[in-house]
Amino acid sequence: MIKLENLSVSYDGEYFAVNNVNLNIQKGEFIGVIGSSGSGKSSLLKTINKLVEPKTGKIIIDDEDITSYEEKKLRGVRRKIGMIFQDYNLIERSTVLENVLMGRLGYKSKLDTILGRFTESEYALAEKALKNVGLEDKIFERADNLSGGQKQRVSIAKALCQQPKIILADEPVASLDIQTSKVVMDYFKMVNFKKNMTIVLNIHDVNLAREYCSRIVALHKGKIVFDGSAGELDDEILERIYL
Amino acid sequence: MMKSWKEYIYKKKVKAYTLLMVLIAITVFLGYKVEFDFVRIFTGIPNMMNLVKRMLTINTSYIMEVSSKLLETIEIAIIASLIGIIIAIPLSILVSKNTAPNKIIWQILNIIFAFFRTIPSLVWAAVLVTVFSIGKFSGILALSITSVLAALKMLKDYIEGIPNNILNSTIAVGASKLQVLKYCILPTIMQQSLAIFFMVLEINIRGATVLGFVGAGGIGQIMWRDLNHLRYDNLATLILILLITIFLIDYISLHIREKLKTTHIRLNNIREFKLYKKSKNIAIIALIGVLIYLVYKSIGIDKERLMLGLSQFKTIITRMAHMDFSYMPKMIKGLKESVYIAMLATIIGTVFGLILSYFASYNINSDKYVVMVIKLFVNLLRTFPSIVMAIIFFRGVGPGALAGVLALGVYTTGVFTKLYSEVIENINDNILNSVRVTGCENIAVYKNGVLPETRPNFVSLVLYRMESNMRTSTIMGIIGAGGIGASLTTNIAWRNWEVVGLLIFGIAVTVALIDVLSNFIRKKYI
Numbered sequence: 001m002i003k004l005e006n007l008s009v010s011y012d013g014e015y016f017a018v019n020n021v022n023l024n025i026q027k028g029e030f031i032g033v034i035g036s037s038g039s040g041k042s043s044l045l046k047t048i049n050k051l052v053e054p055k056t057g058k059i060i061i062d063d064e065d066i067t068s069y070e071e072k073k074l075r076g077v078r079r080k081i082g083m084i085f086q087d088y089n090l091i092e093r094s095t096v097l098e099n100v101l102m103g104r105l106g107y108k109s110k111l112d113t114i115l116g117r118f119t120e121s122e123y124a125l126a127e128k129a130l131k132n133v134g135l136e137d138k139i140f141e142r143a144d145n146l147s148g149g150q151k152q153r154v155s156i157a158k159a160l161c162q163q164p165k166i167i168l169a170d171e172p173v174a175s176l177d178i179q180t181s182k183v184v185m186d187y188f189k190m191v192n193f194k195k196n197m198t199i200v201l202n203i204h205d206v207n208l209a210r211e212y213c214s215r216i217v218a219l220h221k222g223k224i225v226f227d228g229s230a231g232e233l234d235d236e237i238l239e240r241i242y243l
Numbered sequence: 244m245m246k247s248w249k250e251y252i253y254k255k256k257v258k259a260y261t262l263l264m265v266l267i268a269i270t271v272f273l274g275y276k277v278e279f280d281f282v283r284i285f286t287g288i289p290n291m292m293n294l295v296k297r298m299l300t301i302n303t304s305y306i307m308e309v310s311s312k313l314l315e316t317i318e319i320a321i322i323a324s325l326i327g328i329i330i331a332i333p334l335s336i337l338v339s340k341n342t343a344p345n346k347i348i349w350q351i352l353n354i355i356f357a358f359f360r361t362i363p364s365l366v367w368a369a370v371l372v373t374v375f376s377i378g379k380f381s382g383i384l385a386l387s388i389t390s391v392l393a394a395l396k397m398l399k400d401y402i403e404g405i406p407n408n409i410l411n412s413t414i415a416v417g418a419s420k421l422q423v424l425k426y427c428i429l430p431t432i433m434q435q436s437l438a439i440f441f442m443v444l445e446i447n448i449r450g451a452t453v454l455g456f457v458g459a460g461g462i463g464q465i466m467w468r469d470l471n472h473l474r475y476d477n478l479a480t481l482i483l484i485l486l487i488t489i490f491l492i493d494y495i496s497l498h499i500r501e502k503l504k505t506t507h508i509r510l511n512n513i514r515e516f517k518l519y520k521k522s523k524n525i526a527i528i529a530l531i532g533v534l535i536y537l538v539y540k541s542i543g544i545d546k547e548r549l550m551l552g553l554s555q556f557k558t559i560i561t562r563m564a565h566m567d568f569s570y571m572p573k574m575i576k577g578l579k580e581s582v583y584i585a586m587l588a589t590i591i592g593t594v595f596g597l598i599l600s601y602f603a604s605y606n607i608n609s610d611k612y613v614v615m616v617i618k619l620f621v622n623l624l625r626t627f628p629s630i631v632m633a634i635i636f637f638r639g640v641g642p643g644a645l646a647g648v649l650a651l652g653v654y655t656t657g658v659f660t661k662l663y664s665e666v667i668e669n670i671n672d673n674i675l676n677s678v679r680v681t682g683c684e685n686i687a688v689y690k691n692g693v694l695p696e697t698r699p700n701f702v703s704l705v706l707y708r709m710e711s712n713m714r715t716s717t718i719m720g721i722i723g724a725g726g727i728g729a730s731l732t733t734n735i736a737w738r739n740w741e742v743v744g745l746l747i748f749g750i751a752v753t754v755a756l757i758d759v760l761s762n763f764i765r766k767k768y769i
């Protein structure tokens with residue numbers, strides 16, 4: 001589903017935030033990326049849908065080499081990938097429904113955009129996505145009236161509304177308390193299980209990663225230092241990662 | 244190597260005293276330059292008090308007489324603010340770093356706008372009056388220009404403050420540039436635009452009252468006439484009317500802003516939601532249509548006059564571009580005086596502001612009534628445009644730089660106290676308590692807790708006031724309160740466009756230099 005070959009990212013041309021990463025992710029995998037602060041987790045994730053431009057290497061999504069894609073072609077790829085951020089990044093002044101509908105933007109023409117038009121089935125999709133995360137009664141609420149956990153569920157609904165093949169999540173539970181974190185992680189698990197969706201998420205809480213992820217990848221200074229199942233991740237390896 | 248604590252304290256003391264001596268020396272120098280004279284101020288007090296007393300005996304028949312001009316003033320302010328925000332919203336996309344479609348256009352536009360922002364509205368008005376004749380059209384145009392620029396700056400700062408991740412999260416769903424604008428940027432800046440509209444309106448209502456000094460419509464025309472005829476009784480009534488009007492507009496604007504924050508429409512299903520969206524869009528389009536019509540009606544200028552004006556404007560611009568450098572020495576003298584006025588007013592405002600802030604902050608001063616009275620007083624001080632305040636000081640100390648300094652100083656005191664006391668009230672309680680637990684006096688809490696804690700805000704406030712005062716001091720001379728403004732009005736009146744060009748350029752350079760200097764200090768000390 002996602003294939004990264006010799007991927008490197010550098011912001012200043014000197015230090016490699018992502019350093020020669022090779023990763024092959026199959027459909028339906030639930031992958032947790034762990035690593036200390038600054039190890040390159042966010043950079044890696046953002047490179048997958050080319051929010052960050054790679055220095056070298058190849059990005060292959062769904063058997064399609066997107067490494068040299070430009071804006072226009074990228075739109076077609078990006079709409080297949082739902083992305084979720086730590087600080088939710090909702091449009092605070094828009095309603096929950098409007099935020100979720102934004103998941104459909106990748107499919108909209110210029111005219112539809114100017115008129116702000118969405119189809120009946122898209123409204124239905126947005127409603128269903130909100131129902132899936134248990135927020136159907138907040139649908140017309142303005143996003144800034146929600147709690148942190150609710151906001152994060154809205155951004156999950158927005159990603160679901162995209163009907164993506166892949167979900168990328170950058171520290172989706174880092175701003176939440178442990179109780180809410182579990183609720184949110186359960187949604188990921190459910191989507192992963194029911195729709196066989198491929199999920200890659202950055203997570204600094206190793207225990208949560210162990211509990212939910214089928215495969216764990218550890219980064220250290222931009223390099224992959226561990227790639228295996230939760231069971232294989234022992235204390236010795238952890239010590240090395242968080243040195 | 245560790246220094247001994249004695250040495251440390253000694254060095255710190257020496258540093259503090261040196262700084263104090265330098266500040267005093269600068270103040271004395273500036274005072275000398277603007278002919279600061281305590282005796283003159285002191286002997287002028289009865290005259291000024293007399294003016295204030297007359298303000299309290301309202302001449303009601305005069306109120307009726309000037310009411311149409313007062314309405315015109317409000318009209319000018321509102322229309323200019325509307326034009327300002329409506330033009331600024333689309334432009335803001337081009338000048339904000341994170342939304343600009345083209346980096347080269349972005350760079351060029353920002354340089355041009357920064358240059359034009361240094362020109363005060365009264366200068367625009369003075370020039371435009373000679374082109375489009377006396378009347379409110381020139382005033383509206385002048386204020387609209389400065390409103391666009393002011394709104395643009397505020398919007399740009401806001402847009403550039405939108406977190407990158409918010410843009411990214413929209414791009415990540417496969418949104419096009421247009422979609423990012425419509426679904427991400429626009430909703431985010433919409434509410435801010437309303438706030439900015441009201442901020443611009445508050446600036447414009449003050450600006451509109453003085454437009455008449457150069458013949459650009461509004462109540463200032465009458466004020467100017469009364470001033471020249473030495474009708475201080477009428478002037479007193481006018482000033483009072485202005486005070487009430489500005490107070491009211493500020494109040495209404497604050498009220499509407501609060502209200503909008505909390506209003507909310509309940510929707511029950513998707514059909515209602517769509518209906519709501521549709522009617523909202525139609526309402527917005529209709530509103531803009533009505534506004535454009537009203538603006539068109541109110542401006543009231545025919546096409547021929549406009550065309551004639553534009554062609555004249557072209558010749559004026561060409562003549563301005565051929566600057567007359569022989570005027571340089573005189574200009575430098577005037578600019579220097581403007582800088583002195585601005586600096587001294589800033590110092591005066593800061594010193595009095597520091598003292599007043601102590602009494603005006605709820606979390607320092609435990610006497611709630613004193614706080615309220617001081618806050619009211621401070622708002623009174625900042626209600627007057629400084630240039631109107633200068634007229635009051637003319638009565639006491641006569642025209643000249645001193646009146647300018649005092650007027651600007653009073654205004655600065657008002658604004659500084661208001662802003663700084665708000666900074667103080669936002670300090671975390673724990674910080675104050677950590678000083679209070681030592682059992683010290685309130686004044687010690689102020690000196691040892693508040694001042695060090697808020698030093699960055701303090702420095703940035705002083706610098707911000709200095710930048711603003713520099714702009715105002717360049718127009719003080721228009722009514723005879725010192726500085727470069729005097730040469731500017733005379734040369735505009737004489738149509739010496741080559742000199743006017745040089746003067747405007749000189750003002751822009753000076754204001755820009757002060758901005759650069761202040762930015763440098765800000766970076767260094769914050």
Ligand SMILES: Nc1ncnc2c1ncn2[C@@H]1O[C@H](COP(=O)(O)OP(=O)(O)OP(=O)(O)O)[C@@H](O)[C@H]1O
Binds near residue numbers: 039041044
């Ligand atoms: N936009 C950027 N510009 C320049 N350098 C950046 C940028 N983003 C990240 N970096 C640098 O790249 C390296 C990796 O950062 P990244 O944000 O990918 O790490 P991370 O593992 O997500 O860290 P955290 O857990 O703190 O979010 C860091 O050294 C960081 O300073």
Ligand SMILES: [Mg+2]
Binds near residue numbers: 041042043170171
């Ligand atoms: Mg990160």
